[in-house]
Amino acid sequence: METRNTIQKQTILQAVKQLANHPTAEQVYEQVVQRLPNISRATVYRNLSSMAERGMLRRIGVPGGADHYDHTLEDHHHILCSECGALEDIWMELPTQHLQQVAQSQSQFAIEGCQLVFYGRCPACQTKSEDAEIPHLH
Secondary structure, eight states, rough: HHHHHHHHHHHHHHHHHOOOOOBBBBHHHHHHHHHHHHOOHHHHHHHHHHHHHTTTTEEETTTTTTOEESSSSSEEEEEETTOOOEEOOOEOOOOHHHHHHHHHHHHHOOOOHHHHEEEEEEHHHHHHHHHSSSSSOO
């Protein structure tokens, strides 16, 4: 059983890396089931959660939406399109240590880390909106 479990985990991790677009658990399942037809959704979801908890993947919580998974573990942030849901990496230095200290002093939580998600409209959605605003001549 451990061998099968290892194959499942490797296949799931490989799918996250191949998709390379911060996939949801459902998107990972759709990729994995092509290679392992007998794998269940629950197994994929459970393994993704376990891998995130063990630091093999990064889980990105999206309020009002499904969690996404990132194979890039280096410190970085994300930007989410509020129209289409596209999620991209943002590489920038932020005073996260200071932000965590302020959050801890105001909340009494023992802060373990933070992830910053910016929201906006991606270039494709901006173009769609601009095209919709231009009156078309008949």
